[in-house]
Amino acid sequence: MFPFIFEWIWDPSHMVFMGGLWYALGIIGLGMTYCIVKAAVDTVQGKGGHDH
Amino acid sequence: MDSALIPNGVKRCSFWQFYLFIGAVGVVLLWGVLAMLLIWLKGLNQTNMNDAYGFALWIWADLAVIALGGGAFFTGFLKYIVGKDELKNIINYAVLIGFICYSSALLILAIDIGQPLRGWFIFWHANVHSMLTEVAFCLSCYFAVLTIEYIPLILENRQLDKVPFFHNLSHNMHEVMAVFAATGAFLSFFHQGSLGGVAGVLFGRPFAYREAFFIWPTTFFLFTWSAAACGPCFTIMLTRLIEKVTGKKLVKQNVIDLLAKIAGWMLLTYIIAKTIDTLYWANVTVPELGQTLAEFYSDNALYKMYFLFLEIGLFGFVPALILVTKKGRNNGFLLISAVILAVLGASLNRWVMVLQVMAVPVLPFESWNLYFPSWQEVATTILPVAYGVILVALSYRYLPVFPQEKALNPIDG
Secondary structure (H helix, E strand, C coil), X not given: CECCECCCCXXXXXXXXXXXXXXXXXXXXXXXXXXXXHHHHHHHCCCCCCCC | CXXXXXXXXXXXXXXXXXXXXXXXXXXXXXXXXXXXXXXXXXXXXXXXXXCXXXXXXXXXHHHHHHHHCXXXXXXXXXXXXXXXXXXXXXXXXXXXXXXXXXXHHHHHHHHHCCCHHHCCHHHXXXXXXXXXXXXXXXXXXXXXXXXXXXXXXXXXXXXXXXXXHHHHHHHHHXXXXXXXXXXXXXXXXHHHHHHHHHHHCCCCCCCCCCCEECCXXXXXXXXXXXXXXXXXXXXXXXXXXXXXXXXXXXXXXXXXXXXXXXXXXXXXXXXXXXXXXXXXXXXXXXXXXXXXXXXXXXXXXXXXXXXXXXXXXXXXXXXHHHHHCHHHHHCHHHHHHHHHHHHHHHHHHHHHHHHHHHHCCCCCCCXXXXXXXXXHHHHHHXXXXXXXXXXXXXXXXXXXXXXXXXXXXXXXX
């Protein structure tokens, strides 16, 4: 049993499928976390001019 | 009335004119919502689906919008990974179209599963031997990627951009967009392919079945290839449509020319591969499985041999040959004809791989299963079109979707 899926079995099919899902979700989550945290830090530091 | 929200330096129609248009399209949207509610409240008995047609009009629409929404991942791949920087002038619109297509696909699936409250079962009780599970995973994740790609455009609205946090967030998201675009390309490759794979592994249905490389039938690769070829054609087609509606030039010809040229070569190589695959299937696979090609195109009122010629010839080789030639791309009529034909080609291919697959008899005592959708199915299939028109209209009015619009349409005075 794996905490994130009810019928988890340690076999290649589960590892490939769920590994792919968590890999994609991981990149999306980390990417967005970086953007939001950096935006918050930039805002606190007074950045926010029209520079892009 | 809403002039403070409209981007600087561009002209838009009056508030009343715009919202009259939105209201008119909204009536169609409400018709679709009514059908959707009927299906959710009363069940799938509101459709004409039956034991022979577990996949019907919705699944064709689903596969078609996913293929045509492929313009977003392929344009993103070309811009962020390959480095075709000119495409920055059309990427916003490609992302918007992709967002509409994928949100529509998810909406259609939410209607199709009958009990949307159990939609999360596919993640919790994942059947890891099903290509459709992989499609569900990739569709959900890729929709998240498209939302992330669409958010910076929303944040660039004139009023939102004044908020420092939103301005910084939009700036940061642009900086790491290549990572999201690469993830989107990875996810798209697999879900576009698996949608083709679903048909290709049906060894009990010789009409759909294809030979496999390792575990992937040839339809896996052909579906991804056709989405990468026809998705950009759909983006070009809708760019020309919005230019016609607004009466403005919104994207420079060199940008359209580049995208059309790449789409043309993708389409030409795809249709050559498709032809080889079809010849092998017709001459080797089908006879080995005990049927003949003629059986798939006779003894019924709709599916005749012309389907094959339309898909490969008129909707395949003809647009491909137009798009790979400079003369073809520079002629406005030929360009728009080619992209429309390519879009029809992808749509027809998905129709054949969903609906004709269901229609062809597989046992000697069976006859053709022809089906006609109920009005609820038609209304819910048109619903995403109305939703798409409204979202494109709102985005065009309030967001800087086309970076070249200002330069191409200077306002006097």
